[in-house]
Amino acid sequence: MAEIDKPRPAVWIHARQKDDPTQGFNPEFCERVEKHFDIICHKDLVANPILGANIVGALVRGSRMYLENTLDLLPNLKIIANNGVGVDHIDVKKYNQLGVKVANTPDVLCDSVADMAVTLMLASARNLIPGVKLAMGSEPVQELNQNWLGNDVCFATLGIVGMGGIGFKIAQRAKAFQMNIYYHNRKRRSTAEESTVGASYCASLEELLPKCDYLIIACPQTPETVGMFSEARFKQMKPSATIINVARGKIIDQEALYTALKNKTIKAAALDVTYPEPLPRDHPLLTLPNIIISPHTGSATVETRRKMEMLMLENVLAEVEGRPLPSEVKG
Amino acid sequence: MALTLKKVLISDEVDPKCVQILQANGVDVVKDTKLTKEQLIQEIPKYDGLIVRSATKVTADVIAAASNLKIIGRAGTGVDNIDCDAATKKGIIVMNTPGGNTLSAAELTCTMVCVLSRQVPQANDSLRAGRWDRKKFMGSEIFGKTLAIVGLGRIGKEVATRMQSFGMRTIGFDPIIPADVVAEFGVEWMSLEELWPLADYITVHTPLIPKTKNMINAEVFSKCKKGVKIINVARGGIVDEEALLEALNAGICGGAALDVFIQEPPKDFTLVQHPLVVSTPHLGANTTEAQSRVAEEIAQQFVDAMQGKSLFGALNAQALSNALSPATQPWVTLGEALGRLAASLAGEVNSNTQVQVITYGEYRMQCRLIEHRIARM
Numbered sequence: 132m133a134e135i136d137k138p139r140p141a142v143w144i145h146a147r148q149k150d151d152p153t154q155g156f157n158p159e160f161c162e163r164v165e166k167h168f169d170i171i172c173h174k175d176l177v178a179n180p181i182l183g184a185n186i187v188g189a190l191v192r193g194s195r196m197y198l199e200n201t202l203d204l205l206p207n208l209k210i211i212a213n214n215g216v217g218v219d220h221i222d223v224k225k226y227n228q229l230g231v232k233v234a235n236t237p238d239v240l241c242d243s244v245a246d247m248a249v250t251l252m253l254a255s256a257r258n259l260i261p262g263v264k265l266a267m268g269s270e271p272v273q274e275l276n277q278n279w280l281g282n283d284v285c286f287a288t289l290g291i292v293g294m295g296g297i298g299f300k301i302a303q304r305a306k307a308f309q310m311n312i313y314y315h316n317r318k319r320r321s322t323a324e325e326s327t328v329g330a331s332y333c334a335s336l337e338e339l340l341p342k343c344d345y346l347i348i349a350c351p352q353t354p355e356t357v358g359m360f361s362e363a364r365f366k367q368m369k370p371s372a373t374i375i376n377v378a379r380g381k382i383i384d385q386e387a388l389y390t391a392l393k394n395k396t397i398k399a400a401a402l403d404v405t406y407p408e409p410l411p412r413d414h415p416l417l418t419l420p421n422i423i424i425s426p427h428t429g430s431a432t433v434e435t436r437r438k439m440e441m442l443m444l445e446n447v448l449a450e451v452e453g454r455p456l457p458s459e460v461k462g
Numbered sequence: 463m464a465l466t467l468k469k470v471l472i473s474d475e476v477d478p479k480c481v482q483i484l485q486a487n488g489v490d491v492v493k494d495t496k497l498t499k500e501q502l503i504q505e506i507p508k509y510d511g512l513i514v515r516s517a518t519k520v521t522a523d524v525i526a527a528a529s530n531l532k533i534i535g536r537a538g539t540g541v542d543n544i545d546c547d548a549a550t551k552k553g554i555i556v557m558n559t560p561g562g563n564t565l566s567a568a569e570l571t572c573t574m575v576c577v578l579s580r581q582v583p584q585a586n587d588s589l590r591a592g593r594w595d596r597k598k599f600m601g602s603e604i605f606g607k608t609l610a611i612v613g614l615g616r617i618g619k620e621v622a623t624r625m626q627s628f629g630m631r632t633i634g635f636d637p638i639i640p641a642d643v644v645a646e647f648g649v650e651w652m653s654l655e656e657l658w659p660l661a662d663y664i665t666v667h668t669p670l671i672p673k674t675k676n677m678i679n680a681e682v683f684s685k686c687k688k689g690v691k692i693i694n695v696a697r698g699g700i701v702d703e704e705a706l707l708e709a710l711n712a713g714i715c716g717g718a719a720l721d722v723f724i725q726e727p728p729k730d731f732t733l734v735q736h737p738l739v740v741s742t743p744h745l746g747a748n749t750t751e752a753q754s755r756v757a758e759e760i761a762q763q764f765v766d767a768m769q770g771k772s773l774f775g776a777l778n779a780q781a782l783s784n785a786l787s788p789a790t791q792p793w794v795t796l797g798e799a800l801g802r803l804a805a806s807l808a809g810e811v812n813s814n815t816q817v818q819v820i821t822y823g824e825y826r827m828q829c830r831l832i833e834h835r836i837a838r839m
Binding site (some may be wrong): 165166170179181182 | 539546550556558615669775776780
């Protein structure tokens with residue numbers, strides 16, 4: 132081909148932060164990307180289809196409907212790099228068949244998400260949210276209520292569903308909190324790993340659930356785990372149990388959760404993830420006193436986000452330079 | 463399976479090489495550059511490939527009529543004469559030759575800078591009319607002047623490097639290419655607002671898209687140096703023709719060189735007749751070399767697509783086009799068979815017939831191909 136000059140390879144992003152303050156990528160990261168690639172924002176691609184020809188990578192985050200319609204038709208797309216570890220919103224198999232690799236950001240966010248899981252567990256156990264409202268709210272309080280009590284996390288029993296990178300870090304933290312730790316995983320961890328964190332394996336959820344004062348979900352969303360926490364599962368849990376979810380909203384059947392919380396089948400819930408995100412303001416879950424919901428901020432820290440962004444970029448660079456990807460997800 | 467092309471229509475003037483290469487690869491080629499829009503709509507169902515330059519307008523209704531069309535090839539870069547959205551929705555690949563015209567367009571741009579600086583065509587006309595008028599054509603040196611380049615892609619970059627050798631300061635804007643990259647070829651990146659007051663010459667090298675339509679307008683002229691010179695070798699409509707005329711008459715604009723017009727050929731010749739305007743009839747890519755190059759490129763790109771080798775130049779195709787791989791052929795055949803079955807069960811099939819295809823299962827990409835094939839039957 133007689134080409135005078137090859138333009139620089141480009142990456143697709145939804146938007147820059149200056150154009151989309153809540154969804155766009157921050158300028159520092161964009162600058163780092165631009166050392167290697169031209170950045171093409173979605174609106175620019177839509178306006179000028181010729182730009183699509185240079186796009187070799189897509190930096191995606193969150194679930195976006197146009198993902199499939201747009202990314203499917205980029206002729207030179209080699210890699211989709213996701214900002215986050217869960218890729219349930221990406222049809223990895225399809226993209227692999229199209230010759231497009233998919234990469235996520237495992238490991239670098241495990242500590243941050245584990246911190247969040249423990250935060251939710253502690254906040255729930257110690258009634259932090261209502262407590263703050265009491266101590267700082269506009270309603271006058273004469274005396275603090277000596278009989279309004281939370282529960283200790285220390286010496287309580289923790290169950291972890293999904294002992295991957297995040298689950299393991301949760302167990303490490305729980306050990307420091309002197310908790311009794313049980314876990315269920317697709318594959319049992321090695322004895323060495325188990326003893327490091329003091330966790331005991333349960334071969335099934337039936338075995339795990341009745342033991343737990345606190346249950347943390349840290350497994351990926353797959354066809355097998357969607358709706359895992361159904362009405363029947365909640366009945367297997369202790370009435371004094373708290374369920375914590377830092378994985379994906381759909382792993383819990385939200386209607387069943389509502390009923391379980393309302394009827395006090397379980398004591399409380401603390402969720403970093405729901406479906407949809409965020410919940411509409413008239414959602415029944417929001418009417419309950421015994422639930423905390425945070426806005427999917429499990430990995431949303433300055434430090435961790437920076438590490439995730441670097442890993443995304445590293446994956447794209449590796450693909451373009453013909454090196455093995457640091458964190459490919461295979462379909 | 464690769465992209466099977468049996469019959470290709472070429473509806474604009476292209477170098478004979480294009481026809482030769484396609485025919486040598488077993489494609490039936492019909493070249494007809496005189497088709498009206500209605501005739502094109504009538505003829506297009508007979509073809510599975512179409513090659514155009516910029517004159518043919520491949521609008522949504524042409525695409526709607528193109529029941530067998532698989533690919534539209536643009537011998538050139540700009541695809542504003544093709545409804546890409548409609549093509550994509552119908553599963554028709556749009557393919558251009560991204561580099562072939564670059565040098566010719568860049569060279570014409572540089573020519574225009576030179577010609578504007580010394581009013582060569584006007585001086586030429588004056589002398590042909592028998593006048594020896596030296597005072598009237600007092601020009602200005604290009605050396606040390608500032609050239610503002612809007613759009614720093616392939617063409618903008620080649621213009622920059624050439625005019626730098628004339629001692630011009632080259633400043634420019636591009637929405638995508640960052641400052642340190644354009645600095646590598648000697649251009650100072652600025653925002654549009656910063657460009658206007660500094661420019662002695664402004665040249666545009668962007669596609670025609672909503673954002674660039676009327677980009678050079680009355681407001682921009684009010685921010686420019688008095689006597690600024692404008693060059694448009696890109697697309698008619700990037701410069702607001704009415705605003706340009708006013709600016710020329712008011713002395714704000716000291717000269718314009720136009721290779722492209724909102725209407726080609728223009729219906730209104732006022733701009734073309736203006737003493738300070740130099741025009742050419744869309745000659746940006748009209749060199750034997752460029753035409754030969756893009757004709758060869760588009761034909762070869764079609765052949766590569768047919769052979770399943772690559773879809774270079776495609777703007778809207780699936781990555782790696784595993785759509786072309788042998789593994790997907792059975793799915794495509796299934797889709798076609800289902801489509802025929804559905805059509806015969808449906809009875810009368812016309813443009814109002816709607817097809818709903820619901821696919822289940824893990825082979826979603828193959829399902830997409832089936833959906834596509836059924837819908838096309």
